[in-house]
Each structure stands twice: as structure tokens, then as C-alpha cells.
Amino acid sequence: EGGISLINEGQLTVCTHLSYQPFQFERDGEIVGFDVDLVDLVAEDLGVQQEIVNTPFETITTGAAFNTDECDLAAAGMTITPERAGVIEFSEGYFDANQAILARADSDVTDEASLAGKTVAAQTGTTGLQYAEENLGDAEVITYEDLPLSLQALQNGEVDSVINDNGVLYDFAKENPDFEVKFDIDTGEEYGIAAKKGNTALIDKVNEVIGAAKEDGRYDEIYQKWFGT
Ligand code: ARG
Structure with missing residues (x-):
């Protein structure tokens, strides 16, 4: 759909760096968290399952994980910086x-x-x-x-x-x-979801899905789930 091609058919392969509770961490043998729930919305929209790959943080920020086709996206409580934005494609900020x-x-x-x-x-x-x-x-x-x-x-x-x-x-x-x-x-940092440099089709989709989730209350629900008191 819309020029989006995925590394492994039928799944959205997402790199992260564990553990970063409450954004991504293991609970009862499952990887859960704020970022996981947010990216699940993107996977759902694409009609595929999210598959999470744990990798050293720097393989994400340098773009290596994308350039070797290890993952489609990365969600790792990762701050958008100009230096990183030179080598990976970032979504709009989704968390302060x-x-x-x-x-x-x-x-x-x-x-x-x-x-x-x-x-x-x-x-x-x-x-x-x-x-x-x-x-x-x-x-x-x-x-x-x-x-x-x-x-x-x-x-x-x-x-x-x-x-x-x-x-x-x-x-x-x-x-x-x-x-x-x-x-x-x-x-004053902002987290972004990332993809391979130039993969604007996938990042546009991420922005569209998160934008809609912010409008219709699903973002707030996820926020409350992980940060509510
Ligand atoms: N936000 C910080 C950065 O981007 C720390 C992120 C660490 N993330 C992780 N999953 N361990 O540099």
C-alpha cells in the first residue's frame, strides 16, 4: 500500500534496545510498553503483526540496523537529533x-x-x-x-x-x-520512530497513524496505561 514494502512479508519488523521501561521491556516473557503499543497501531493499520528485534542502541542511531535490512522501523525511546536525522529517517515527535x-x-x-x-x-x-x-x-x-x-x-x-x-x-x-x-x-528532547534514510513512505504512514491516534483518543489511552497514576 502506498509504496510501502516490508523486509519480511506479513510483518512489521521493529528494532529496539531493551530494556527501557516503560517504553519497551519484558513482562511475563513478552515485550510490552508504550512504544510497543504505539507501533502496534501502525502494524494494525498495515494489516500485519509487529515483530520486535533487540539490538545494540547504536546500531539504530547510526542507521546500521536499517542499512543491513534488520528492521523496517525502530522504536526505542529515541531522541530526534540533527546528527541522527542525517543518517536515519525520523517520524514527527511522539513524546517529550x-x-x-x-x-x-x-x-x-x-x-x-x-x-x-x-x-x-x-x-x-x-x-x-x-x-x-x-x-x-x-x-x-x-x-x-x-x-x-x-x-x-x-x-x-x-x-x-x-x-x-x-x-x-x-x-x-x-x-x-x-x-x-x-x-x-x-x-527539551522529543522521541521519534525511525526508518531507513529515504523510506518516507513508511514514515508518512507512521505520522498518519500516530496523528490519527492523537485525535481520536487512542494515544491518550496508551499514555494513561503506562504513565497514569
Ligand atoms: N532518549 C535517549 C536517546 O535517544 C535514550 C534512549 C535509550 N533507549 C533505549 N531503548 N535504551 O539517546
Whole structure:
């Protein structure tokens, strides 16, 4: 339909990088989350099933996962940046995000200055890592391959804090009251769904489906399901 061709007939193959709760994570042996529900609307519209492929985050942001035909789309709580937009095709923004700093509830972390001499865990290839490298020069930044490994490092006392997107850190703090989001950093990010550079037919479809879902209440329903209190 409309010039859309899929890598594997009858399915929408979607790359992500697990785990990034509540956007994509495993629950009872199934991959679920906000992004999964949103992309399900696109698959439904195309009359196919969504098939999720887990891959290192940087294979998505560099376009490698698309250029080797590993997936049609990627949905990974991924921020639209000019650099990434040079090598992959982005949808319109579908979710607003900022950075945040998580620490033990009883720690004395209060603001950026209070991180001086402390360690900060960041996730490889992310906007959070980039922010830390550019702005938290007085802290020691340690990188981890995924979000769960950086949260584990905090829980084990290996690091003093974690930088990542506000949505995932608030979600973690809600379930782990020994930890708190100490402050937000207003980076004004927007998540986009991505495809191979030049695959505007598929991205137009994503924009059309998400646009309609925002109009008719399905987007709000999904939002409430994953972020409602
Ligand atoms: N929004 C951040 C970025 O795009 C972090 C995304 C991490 N996503 C993930 N699925 N682990 O750099």
C-alpha cells in the first residue's frame, strides 16, 4: 500500500534496545510498553503483526540496523537529533523528554554542582551520556551498555547517580522507594520512530497513524496505561 514494502512479508519488523521501561521491556516473557503499543497501531493499520528485534542502541542511531535490512522501523525511546536525522529517517515527535538524575533517596545529590567528585552512570550512545560529557565535567562519568546495568550499578553502590531520560527514571523510582529523581535537566528532547534514510513512505504512514491516534483518543489511552497514576 502506498509504496510501502516490508523486509519480511506479513510483518512489521521493529528494532529496539531493551530494556527501557516503560517504553519497551519484558513482562511475563513478552515485550510490552508504550512504544510497543504505539507501533502496534501502525502494524494494525498495515494489516500485519509487529515483530520486535533487540539490538545494540547504536546500531539504530547510526542507521546500521536499517542499512543491513534488520528492521523496517525502530522504536526505542529515541531522541530526534540533527546528527541522527542525517543518517536515519525520523517520524514527527511522539513524546517529550528531558534528562534527569537518579540517586539514593538519602544521598546529598541536589543539583549539578553537588555531583562534583561523584560518579554518574550513563548509557552508551545516548543523549544522556552526551549531556554528562559536555556539562558534568566535575563528575566521573561511567558508561553502561543499557539502562538496567546502570540502575544495577546504583543499587550495588558502584556509582553515586544515574543520568537518563526522565520517564524511565521516574518509573524506576516509583517502584524502588530507596531511590529518588533528585532533579530534572531541561534538554527539551522529543522521541521519534525511525526508518531507513529515504523510506518516507513508511514514515508518512507512521505520522498518519500516530496523528490519527492523537485525535481520536487512542494515544491518550496508551499514555494513561503506562504513565497514569
Ligand atoms: N532518549 C535517549 C536517546 O535517544 C535514550 C534512549 C535509550 N533507549 C533505549 N531503548 N535504551 O539517546
